Amino acid sequence: MSRLRGLGPLTRAGLLQAFRSPTSLFWNLLFPLTWLFLFGLIFFRDTGDKVLMMPGLFTITIMSGAFFGVSYLMVNERESGILRRYRATPVSPTTIVLANGIRAIVTMSLAITTQATVGWLVFRYQVDGSLLLTVLVLLIGAAAFVPLGLFVGSVAQDMRSAPAITNLLFFPLIFGSGAALPASMLPGWAQTASRLIPSSYLVEALHGVMVRGYGLAQLAGPVAVLFVTMGVGIWANGRLFRWESSEPIDRRKLLVTVAVIAAVYVVAALVAPAFQMTDAPGRG
Amino acid sequence: MVIRTAGLRKEYGSTVALHGVDLDIDSGGVVGILGPNGAGKTTLVEILEGLRQPTSGSVSVLGLDPATQSRELKERLGVQLQTTPLPRDLTVRELLQLFASFYESARSPEAILEQVDLEGAAGQKANTLSGGEKQRLVVGIALIHDPELVMLDEPTTGLDPKARRDLHQVVRELREQGRTTLLTTHYIEEAEHLCDRVIMLRRGEIVADGTPFDLVGQSKESSTIWIQVDGTMDPAPMLAAGVEPLGEQGGHHKFSTADPTATILALGDMLRSQCLRLIDLRLKRPTLEDVYLELMGSDVNEEEEEVTEGSP
Numbered sequence: 120m121s122r123l124r125g126l127g128p129l130t131r132a133g134l135l136q137a138f139r140s141p142t143s144l145f146w147n148l149l150f151p152l153t154w155l156f157l158f159g160l161i162f163f164r165d166t167g168d169k170v171l172m173m174p175g176l177f178t179i180t181i182m183s184g185a186f187f188g189v190s191y192l193m194v195n196e197r198e199s200g201i202l203r204r205y206r207a208t209p210v211s212p213t214t215i216v217l218a219n220g221i222r223a224i225v226t227m228s229l230a231i232t233t234q235a236t237v238g239w240l241v242f243r244y245q246v247d248g249s250l251l252l253t254v255l256v257l258l259i260g261a262a263a264f265v266p267l268g269l270f271v272g273s274v275a276q277d278m279r280s281a282p283a284i285t286n287l288l289f290f291p292l293i294f295g296s297g298a299a300l301p302a303s304m305l306p307g308w309a310q311t312a313s314r315l316i317p318s319s320y321l322v323e324a325l326h327g328v329m330v331r332g333y334g335l336a337q338l339a340g341p342v343a344v345l346f347v348t349m350g351v352g353i354w355a356n357g358r359l360f361r362w363e364s365s366e367p368i369d370r371r372k373l374l375v376t377v378a379v380i381a382a383v384y385v386v387a388a389l390v391a392p393a394f395q396m397t398d399a400p401g402r403g
Numbered sequence: 404m405v406i407r408t409a410g411l412r413k414e415y416g417s418t419v420a421l422h423g424v425d426l427d428i429d430s431g432g433v434v435g436i437l438g439p440n441g442a443g444k445t446t447l448v449e450i451l452e453g454l455r456q457p458t459s460g461s462v463s464v465l466g467l468d469p470a471t472q473s474r475e476l477k478e479r480l481g482v483q484l485q486t487t488p489l490p491r492d493l494t495v496r497e498l499l500q501l502f503a504s505f506y507e508s509a510r511s512p513e514a515i516l517e518q519v520d521l522e523g524a525a526g527q528k529a530n531t532l533s534g535g536e537k538q539r540l541v542v543g544i545a546l547i548h549d550p551e552l553v554m555l556d557e558p559t560t561g562l563d564p565k566a567r568r569d570l571h572q573v574v575r576e577l578r579e580q581g582r583t584t585l586l587t588t589h590y591i592e593e594a595e596h597l598c599d600r601v602i603m604l605r606r607g608e609i610v611a612d613g614t615p616f617d618l619v620g621q622s623k624e625s626s627t628i629w630i631q632v633d634g635t636m637d638p639a640p641m642l643a644a645g646v647e648p649l650g651e652q653g654g655h656h657k658f659s660t661a662d663p664t665a666t667i668l669a670l671g672d673m674l675r676s677q678c679l680r681l682i683d684l685r686l687k688r689p690t691l692e693d694v695y696l697e698l699m700g701s702d703v704n705e706e707e708e709e710v711t712e713g714s715p
């Protein structure tokens with residue numbers, strides 16, 4: 120257990136920071152609400168679209184938490200030298216990465232709870248399927264993408280390159296996956312291509328439970344891909360964690376890791392029809 | 404032996420930061436590493452802490468290899484890095500609790516607050532502390548797990564004299580508690596007053612090593628003597644003893660001598676034979692600063708400017 124020593128206090132410290140900093144409160148709570156109203160004003164006037172867009176909204180919240188929240192935080196802690204100070208103590212990289220991950224999942228959960236509550240109060244939005252299963256899928260989604268965000272945080276050189284990398288990833292993740300625009304609005308080739316984008320599986324799973332009222336068995340395909348995403352993300356973190364900005368990034372390891380991640384989604388896209396996921400969300 | 408290095412060498416690209424440093428440090432006391440910026444002080448300390456890997460040579464700290472046994476070492480080694488950014492928005496007590504949780508065993512935050520005199524600031528956010536308070540907190544964090552060996556990298560740089568004295572008191576207490584403290588500094592008087600042993604580093608090489616007394620004794624610099632007598636003095640006997648006259652200053656005869664003991668004996672003879680009474684006698688031995696300036700040569704100029712400007 121000594122590998123995880125300090126996990127509780129480090130997570131607690133991170134949460135205290137998140138709730139004491141006005142900037143962090145803005146990004147964690149107010150910003151997700153802005154998305155809710157943006158979506159509400161554009162789509163929610165029509166009952167049909169209203170039901171369709173909530174899975175996309177939650178997916179965007181998870182993506183922005185994982186990529187902007189977590190990865191910036193890692194880069195910032197490394198660049199400012201806080202990680203270097205931790206390095207002089209026996210605390211392990213696993214503890215640091217895990218604490219940041221748990222913190223992110225907690226703040227995301229709060230953001231989504233706020234969105235759901237305000238969405239219900241203002242737009243009368245309700246989940247059609249099982250609420251419990253919805254929460255479970257959301258947690259699996261958060262746990263799948265937070266490691267990828269942490270991984271981006273480890274490979275971004277500094278606070279100048281971090282925004283470039285995260286934006287480069289963020290926009291395909293929300294626009295190519297059917298999260299920001301219904302997949303049915305995309306041309307056929309783009310719908311096929313969206314199978315290569317990890318977040319499309321989260322949109323699919325959420326759409327399945329929230330809109331179509333599917334049970335866990337029917338969600339097995341996308342949920343399995345989310346679990347693989349989590350595994351790959353954790354594995355990638357272990358390979359490329361850096362304590363200091365001055366530590367060089369191992370180019371070969373980075374290349375191999377990115378290639379493995381890419382390969383996972385090519386395989387997922389090929390296997391997807393077998394899981395009957397060809398029915399893109401938004402057409403149900 | 405608490406620290407032992409042999410042939411320790413560190414290169415950064417084509418720059419050589421350490422040229423084969425051999426070091427033996429026994430347990431107990433305060434050891435100062437003195438040198439201008441760029442002398443290799445931080446590189447040396449960070450290799451001992453396991454934060455940097457040497458290019459070649461061997462290192463042993465508390466009998467452990469910092470590169471391969473770093474976890475064990477970190478449990479017993481307290482570290483204050485030259486720049487220590489702390490997580491924002493946490494209070495002094497919360498930071499101590501956080502760091503305490505990283506160790507197998509740790510002291511209570513209250514004990515540390517008392518030791519570094521921060522009881523009054525326990526609930527304050529660390530980013531609102533004054534420079535001296537922040538530095539005491541950072542040293543307090545280094546002591547949270549009751550380490551046998553403490554390494555402080557320029558703990559007083561940039562602090563005002565009062566804050567510096569407060570920190571010196573903390574270091575003196577470390578010595579009383581029987582811990583070994585390794586301290587880097589570019590304040591010479593700090594090394595002179597605080598350290599039992601001073602190691603001077605210049606361009607990655609040890610150029611002097613000993614107690615402040617020994618080092619001053621080894622100086623080639625001469626002592627200055629001021630003498631005031633109640634009559635007219637013929638300095639001939641003193642000149643015969645190899646003393647150099649430097650004229651008069653404030654009613655005193657001023658001399659320079661390489662051998663103060665022989666000079667004082669000659670002075671006694673002279674006073675007796677010329678029937679003079681001594682009104683005042685002052686002797687100024689070379690200081691550690693003289694020794695430092697002698698050894699550092701041209702490297703020191705830049706440094707002096709910085710010290711007088713008071714910026715790190």
